[in-house]
Amino acid sequence: MENTLKLILSELKEMRSDIDVLKDGQQGLAQNQREMQSDISVLKDGQQSLAQNQREMQSDISVLKDTQHSLAQNQRDIQSDINGLKAGQAKLELSQQEIRSNIVEMKEGVEKLNQNLIDNLGAYTEKIAHHVDDKTAALNKRVFDIETVVQRISRQ
Numbered sequence: 001m002e003n004t005l006k007l008i009l010s011e012l013k014e015m016r017s018d019i020d021v022l023k024d025g026q027q028g029l030a031q032n033q034r035e036m037q038s039d040i041s042v043l044k045d046g047q048q049s050l051a052q053n054q055r056e057m058q059s060d061i062s063v064l065k066d067t068q069h070s071l072a073q074n075q076r077d078i079q080s081d082i083n084g085l086k087a088g089q090a091k092l093e094l095s096q097q098e099i100r101s102n103i104v105e106m107k108e109g110v111e112k113l114n115q116n117l118i119d120n121l122g123a124y125t126e127k128i129a130h131h132v133d134d135k136t137a138a139l140n141k142r143v144f145d146i147e148t149v150v151q152r153i154s155r156q
Helices: 002-155
Strands: none
Touching: none
């Protein structure tokens, strides 16, 4: 019986040793479980932070889209204004060409007018000179006739 007791005692020691190993393992598992719970808590916090960041990014993307649409509209408005300015410039250039053409015509008209004035004044001056000459000749003839009469009277 002693051998049996020794054997049981030996078995009990082994069982205690196994139990100690199991306790150590259980404590390790409990520690691992606490660490995992802590990690899960950190992951949940990280997930919440990521979800918040995602919401903020979606909000930022929405703002960027709105801004992009606004910029696109502004660009279309500017392009429309540029097209209007180009059309206005083309009209101004056409008007400028018409004004230049009118100026050329006016210069030609002034030159013709000057030439006509010179030609007409020359002819008119000649007519005046002939008229003055004719009147002078008529006056000279009258004066001569009067002088002749005066000389006849003075001789008598």
